[in-house]
Amino acid sequence: MNTLYHYALSPFCRKVRLSLAEKKIEVGLVEERYWERDPDFMRRNPAGKVPVLKMDGMTMSDSAAICEYLEEAYPTPNLLPRDPKARFEARRLVGWFDDKFYHEVTAMLTGERVNRKVMGTGYPDSSNVKAGAKAIKYHLDYMAFLLEDRRWLAGNDMTLADFAAAAQLSCLDYTSDVDWNRSEAVKDWYAKIKSRPAFRSILADEVPGFTPAAHYADLDF
Structure with a gap:
């Protein structure tokens, strides 16, 4: 196994x-x-x-x-494009969400509001929470910009970049830290990826002591 x-x-x-x-x-x-x-x-x-x-x-x-x-x-289905330029763009965005988004947003919100309590490392740092709440607006706007002329974040096909982004946002959505009204394009993108069978087990996750947001597992928000 x-x-x-x-x-x-x-x-x-x-x-x-x-x-x-x-x-x-x-x-x-x-x-x-x-x-x-x-x-x-x-x-x-x-x-x-x-x-x-x-x-x-x-x-x-x-x-x-x-x-x-x-x-x-296990190349089927492929999550990185075959074309080198398209593959670069997907990898670039994976790096964006794994590094920049995580440190500026997820670590500041989920890290402070949930992980500190779970790990027993003290109370949330309000300055970090404020910084994360401010930074997520920039990142959602950047995603909206990418989706202006793309079906998915890195191009017209779903890639690992979409999973990297959705992984971050789903953690934040657990505690209702995403303003889905900020961008209809980003909300539609997340609804589309959230409805995939691959997402089912993630939407079933629960962290003891923290109840997920009411809309967390709702495929129609």
Whole structure:
């Protein structure tokens, strides 16, 4: 059995889960309290981070490396374009959401409002929450700009870039931190990707002590 060690509100774990599900690769989920640095988990990934995927006789870490492996080993359906220029754009946006969006938004909102309590690291830092609430407006506007002449974020076909973005936004949507009225184009894009079968297990996630927003699992918002 393939096994994914994950944390429910980790966007990086969600990105891998979406990729696995889209490629119809069955995997068992093991919730990992990675911040406790359990010795067995640290042996699986000395970096002490999730996700960690046990598959094909390997123990793999780092969401970007895992997704690249899945794309090469299981190319159907492809989540990265064949054309080099289009592939670059998809990879560029994966990097945007994994790095810039995560640090400016998800870490500031989900990280402060949920993860601090779950991990027992204190109370939310209000200055970080305010910074995240401000930054998400910029990112939603950038997504709206991309979608002006594209069906999906990186072009006319759905790619890993869409999963990287949806993984971040779905964590934020759990606590109702996304203003879906800011852009009809972004809302339509998310509704489209949220309705995919690959999203089902993610919409079923629940974090003890935190009730998801009423619309979280509603495919029609």
